[in-house]
Amino acid sequence: MPGFNTNDQSQLNSQSINQSASNIKNMSRQMVIEIGVDALNKVGSDLICKVCIVNSGSCCNGCRHLENGIGCKTRNTSCTAWLCGFLKLLLYTTELLKDWDDFWIQVPGQDFREDFTPEFFFVEKPLQMKSIRSLSEALAADLRELASAHIAIGFIITLREKIDKNIDRWSQCKDDPKKRNRIERNIQALSSPFRRFNNELRDYRLIHSNA
Template identity: 50%
Template sequence: MITSRQMVIEQGLDYLRDVGSDQLCNICIANGGSCCKGCRNLSFKSGCRVRNTSCTAWLCGFLRYFLYEVDLLEEWHSFWEQVPGRDYREDYTPDYFEFQKTLTKRDLRFLSHELAEDLNILSKNYPEQGYMFVLRERIDSNLDLLFDGECPDKRAIIKSNLGALSSEFHRFHKALETYRQQLEQTSLV
């Protein structure tokens, strides 16, 4: 099917809104971090002036971790791999292009709320400048290694590292466990 560049951006933004990305972004922004920091398209007090495919597709470490834990990261990457012309903060995507996969809407705001609460608590417990940024980047780096690595032994170590990095996400892990149990029960029916 043929789709438009704008439709893909809107579908990506809707998907992120449904999973509750704003709740996670608000924590980072409140702690001095922002994916958009330094971007020429960022306007003071109004946000992004020029949404593009590259920035919509890109995920920070916390969002990537969230989608990884709810088993949606593969779907997200698969969706954006079919979009041509993405580059760092630039968009060379044609106005219209061939497109096959779509994103399935899921309301996961209750889960992202719990992760945001955990991150908020961490930001108060560790108010040092840069703590949240370092945590986000370490999670992101480990996710890079996890998906780039082929060796099962290394994957086990990386998963263990992710477990250690997320060990203080108590509320999120509890809600995630409940969510997974509910998914399992509905798949048995």
């Protein structure tokens, strides 16, 4: 770089250290749960969950924290961070999955249906979720239609599990483009019955590629 000397370099280094230090925020466990719930609302998880639950696919089935007519009595960081195949598909197709994972990886003490997250801890990366509720609405309508068209009980739940597995495998093979492409094609094939969702996704991508 023209006119760049070692003093400039050390100034830049200390600037970026100060900058990254200023990005680090002390967060409370409760605040992180609220950020997650707010993000899930923007994703439109409620719309998908409604269809999933009436088709006996609820991920809360059998949990001791679930109260009839009330829902979850003790929201925790683990269940807030956890995504099922349908929610993963929404974030994967909109390229928001990495932002989600990068945020939650900073939250310590996640476990199964409970957490050991400390009351306060530091996070560096924020979670800024776009509203993609129109996509969830379309996906929910597709799921409703598929569930009623297929006599086999649990058709959409089986689909959810297959999508989930594929997206997890895709996330784990970042350095293998061939394998990634193959999995991307699998995910595309699995989500091909989602007609409304795919139409909405095309519009979403058009808008966001011009943004």
